[in-house]
Amino acid sequence: MALALQQLINGLTLGAVYGLIAIGYTMVYGIIGMINFAHGDIYMVSAFISVTAFTLLAALGVSSVPLALVTVLLVSVLFTSVYGWAVERTAYRPLRGSTRLAPLISAIGMSIFLQNMVQLTQGARVKPIPPVLVGGFDLLTVDGFTVHLAYSQLLIVVVTVFLMAAFTYLLSQTSFGRQQRACEQDRLMTSLLGINVDRTISLTFMLGAMLAAVAGVLVTVYYGVVDFYIGFVVGIKAFTAAVLGGIGSFPGAMLGGVLIGLIEAFWSAYLAPEYKDVATFAILILVLMFRPSGLLGRPEVEKV
């Protein structure tokens, strides 16, 4: 029971991170119908930006944890959104209007480029940072097993819930959100209403990158290490989360993220931890085979 509770906490933490990244996949798919395979690497870049920022702040003698966290979040979100914008501008926009496969291949190229860029400039070795947020709450002890909730886990869940609420509001209530949804439904018609569709697409990429940046900072605080390859596996898992929830669906991405996080945590605790990635990818295959529209996605065929 205590172990299950502990894995619930761990799973939700992990799931929140997957969900944040999955939103980037799902929003981009929603608006231009492509899978941005470089998105996981955008997350990786943001983790490196946060490592650099944490290191710089430590060198400058900033000792306040909240101040450091807020600063690093802002810096990482800012720089990463520029990456998101630049990737779309250079690798995808020139291919708009060409075949569906072209931007997909370009995305894989961009993913390889970003990994190599970071490997060359930052080195291939694992980069650690000194612990930023240590300690936590001991919730309860049963038969010598203590259920622990780390401050960093609490931070991840709280920040994620806040961002979900903010994004739900942004997409459903603001004029930008309406324009974004209009582009998803009919890009040409949206431009005929005077809306600069290219700008809306750019902003969508930037918003996805911002959420990935937050995930990058939070994971860096949680695990304390990064390397140039973390974007690949996390990216594919977040992609699985987006597909499971229904690609194109915003709440679906979050739900999918949480489910993947929980499955991974419980699989690791009760079955074979070395097979946890296999479990995730088996889900990807099963969903694609039997329910390609995901849990909350709408079926491809729609009466208009």
Add this chain to the structure above:
Amino acid sequence: MMLELSAVHAHYGHIHALHGVDLAVQVGEVVTLIGANGAGKSTLMMSLFGQPRASMGRIIFDGEDITALPAHEISRRGIALVPEGRRIFPRMTVMENLQMGAALADPTNFDVDLKRMCALFPILDERQGQRAGTLSGGEQQMLAIARALMSRPKLLLLDEPSLGLAPLYIKKIFQTIRTLNRDHGMTVLLVEQNAHHALRVAHRGYVLQHGRIVLSGSGRELLASPEVRAAYLEGGAGKGD
């Protein structure tokens, strides 16, 4: 002059769809463009927005050359389109569709304009919170017209607004065009297969055939013209109503 096309050529894929079209719309006029299916009517309408872009010739709107502008810049100049097939946003509510229409309008006009649209089309008032995709075809057409009007355009383009609608709605749509023009001074360019209705509401008309203007004149002249009668009226779309 509100809109002037001179010697406009356009290609739709590999098809040379427009062969040097000259067309003009004066301020306050209702002008109609009739022609058979595939004559290039919709291509002409969309080429005003550069979709496809005119490969030759010039398009002048309100004294400005808009031939090379991107679509969103053209609509910002004051041209609103009610496209063929309506193209409302099906997964948005009626209200959100109207808000999209007003995306670039002065927000202080919104409430007044919304009231005007609800007066013009009372059904939209009743259905404000309903998803637009669940409306009937005729209701969607009214929504598409209202959405276009929300931007307070100088020129309203309508592409086959009567296509596939029940006679009652067709009547309502043409009545609306007449009201908009007579009472609000709206300039209208109307593309129609329903030549009978279109020519009765229009001041002037053009006949498009294989991408060329073959005939033009006042609505009344064209209605009486033997070529038009033979090709588009007798046994054609306008018969019987």
